[in-house]
Amino acid sequence: MKTKFLRLISLCLPFVLFLLAGCGADTTTQKNSETNLSKEQTVMYSKNSKIEDVKNDPVFKNYGRLLFPTDEYYFGGDTLGNLRFTYYSHIDPNKTVEIVNTLRERAAEGQTVFYDIYSESEKAADTSKRDTGLFFFKGTPGKRFAVCNAGGAFAYVAAMHDSFPHALELSKKGYNAFALIYRPGAQTACEDLSRALNFIFSHAKELEVNTDCYSLWGGSAGARMAAWLGTYGPEYFGGGSLPRPGTVVMQYTGLSEYSKADPPTFACVGDSDGIANWRVMRSRLEKMKQLGIDTEFHCYPGLGHGFGLGTGTAAEGWFDDAVAFWEKQM
Secondary structure, eight states: OHHHHHHHHHHHHHHHHHHHHHHHHHHHHHHHHHHHHHHHHHOOOOTTSBHHHHHTOGGGGGGGGGGSOSSGGGEEOSBSTTOEETTOOOOOHHHHHHHHHHHHHHHHTTOOOEEOSSOHHHHHHSGGGGGOEEEEEOOSTTSEEEEEEOOSTTTOOOHHHHTHHHHHHHHHTTOEEEEEEOOSSHHHHHHHHHHHHHHHHHTHHHHTOEEEEEEEEEETHHHHHHHHHHHHOGGGGTOOSOOOOSEEEEESOOOOOOOTTOOOEEEEEETTOSSSOHHHHHHHHHHHHHTTOOEEEEEETTOOSOOTTOTTSTTTTHHHHHHHHHHHHO
């Protein structure tokens, strides 16, 4: 009997050791996985971080390159601290660092911070559509949304200064904000914005956004996009039968055309802007007001083109004024 028992033990022992070894391996793998995840979540960028390192960060997958203009001719600097853009002023390095760290942290936690607006087949048919998409700065589930559009003279997209900061600040106020990366060119940019709106409306439940009285924001060329969508509607640019925005917020663009269908509009500019004439902007809004459209205009002394959020300038505070104007329309 004792011999049989010992034989049974000897037969079972390898199997038991295999199970124990397996458990040890699984535990080690799990610990390694947790360590890697912890590293992904804790790595933080600074003003000394290389732009190339941010673009190629694995946590951003294949969309990290779209954080900065795809045409490097229009931006300079090799770190987040010395980043600069053609046509733009008052770039805030602290805000740049905050933006990339916010997106990185959310992506590392498994949140979706970037959405394609075109299918793979559409991008294969038109390769320029590969350089498009929506960065999502999620706010409070169920609150209204805004789409922010950076300028760049329809030659490039200066999102890191002219739309990401706005989207981040809107999300801090609870609003669900998107920053659009579009194809340069007035027509293609408006087509991409229309497509982006179609995407948001089609996925509103998944995105947890309220589509009532949404707003379009833009600076320079991006402001023209927002205004044109307000004037003509998304359907005009192929976006389908969607409502016009409840509010348009425009910065520094000398657009003069308007219509009685235009939504309520907030506009601001510097009086030393050599690209967008403040008098043209004021005149447009005055004429819209005569048609019964709610408008608000601000002109800031001594400021040139492309001041973004205007931190530390005469324009500081314009962003809160614009949000209040949008909320009034709700």
